[in-house]
Structures are given as C-alpha cells and as structure tokens.
Amino acid sequence: MQKFIIFFSLIIVIALFALQNFSSIYALPSAEEYTVQDDVKNKTKNSLETVLNDIYFNISTIGVQEATAESLFTDFYIESTDYLEVWGKYTDGRFGIDDLIIMKPIPGKENKTIEALTNIKLARINHFRNYDIYNSYNTAVNGEIYQLGDYYILMMMNDPKTAKTILEENLL
Numbered sequence: 001m002q003k004f005i006i007f008f009s010l011i012i013v014i015a016l017f018a019l020q021n022f023s024s025i026y027a028l029p030s031a032e033e034y035t036v037q038d039d040v041k042n043k044t045k046n047s048l049e050t051v052l053n054d055i056y057f058n059i060s061t062i063g064v065q066e067a068t069a070e071s072l073f074t075d076f077y078i079e080s081t082d083y084l085e086v087w088g089k090y091t092d093g094r095f096g097i098d099d100l101i102i103m104k105p106i107p108g109k110e111n112k113t114i115e116a117l118t119n120i121k122l123a124r125i126n127h128f129r130n131y132d133i134y135n136s137y138n139t140a141v142n143g144e145i146y147q148l149g150d151y152y153i154l155m156m157m158n159d160p161k162t163a164k165t166i167l168e169e170n171l172l
Contacts, residue, residue: 048087048102051170055100055163056089061134063092067101072116076123082109082116088154093127096134099143099156100163110152117145117154124156134158 056064065071067088069080080086088101101120105113121143128137135158143156149171157163 047170051166052087052089052100054170055166056098059098059158061091061098061158062095064089064098065092072101072120076120078116078119082106082112093124093131093136094133096158097124097128097136097139097156098158099124099154101154103152103154104150105152113152114145117152120154121145121156 067086067090069086072078072086073080075090083103084106085104086101088099090099090101091097099120101117103113103117121140124140124143125137128140132138139158140156143154144160145152145154147153148167151171153167155163
C-alpha cells in the first residue's frame with residue numbers, strides 16, 4: 001500500500017511539472033526590447049548605488065534603510081508621481097539621523113520634486129522636535145536641498161561635507 005501511495009504521489013508531481021509548460025516567468029529581453037536608454041539607466045542606477053555605498057560605508061548610525069517609492073510613500077506620504085526616480089538611504093530615527101535622498105525630477109515638474117524633498121525635511125524636523133536624539137533636530141533643520149546635475153538632493157547628515165564631495169566627484 002505504501003508503494004502505491006509513493007508511486008501515485010510521484011505521478012502527480014510529474015504531471016504538475018508537465019502542465020507548467022516550463023515557461024519562464026522572467027524572460028530575458030529580446031534585442032528589440034533592449035535599448036541604449038536601458039543601458040544608460042542601469043549604469044546610472046549602479047553608479048548611484050555605488051556612490052551611496054561609498055557615502056554610508058563609514059556611517060555608524062543604526063537603522064539605515066533604502067529610500068524607495070514604497071518606503072517614501074509609507075513614511076512620508078510622498079507620491080511617486082512627484083519624481084521620475086529615487087535613490088538614497090534614510091534612518092528610522094531611533095539612533096540619530098543620516099538621510100540622503102536623491103530624486104530625478106520629471107521634466108517640467110521640478111517644483112513637485114523640490115516640494116516632495118521639502119516635505120520629507122519638514123517631517124524629519126517635526127519628528128525630532130520632541131525627540132532630539134544625537135542632535136538630530138539640528139541636523140534636520142540644517143539639512144540642505146540642492147540641485148546637482150539632473151538630480152535634486154536632500155542631505156541631512158552628520159558629515160555633509162564628505163557626502164557632498166563624494167556626490168560631486170561622481171555625479172558631475
């Protein structure tokens with residue numbers, strides 16, 4: 001009886017594999033789908049990720065997380081329609097602040113991107129107004145929003161000079 005159950009289970013497993021048609025969920029792009037713009041976009045993404053890793057390499061603040069469209073909406077109510085792309089890292093605030101958020105604006109909607117970064121800065125200032133740990137309130141107040149090339153940057157860091165130097169060396 002046990003041999004029959006094992007044999008029957010084996011047939012069901014083989015049938016399930018056969019019915020899947022062995023189609024890949026994530027097919028590789030064809031030559032027609034791949035463009036030079038995709039290549040440039042990937043290089044930009046990789047270079048910005050490398051720059052962020054260089055900046056955060058010596059930062060000891062605990063609770064650093066990636067800035068994504070989803071996390072910015074969840075934590076700051078920033079709509080992804082306010083910018084084209086976002087990169088960066090920010091802290092959860094329990095052990096200080098070391099936030100760097102880089103946004104590429106939608107052409108013609110640069111003011112929306114600046115407004116989004118300003119809202120993040122104001123949210124951080126309000127958060128640390130009553131909970132000023134490791135001088136986070138002053139770091140948030142002295143945070144800077146500026147343009148560097150095609151990007152708008154919000155920098156609220158304990159060592160902004162080093163971060164700014166690394167950004168300028170790699171993004172200009």
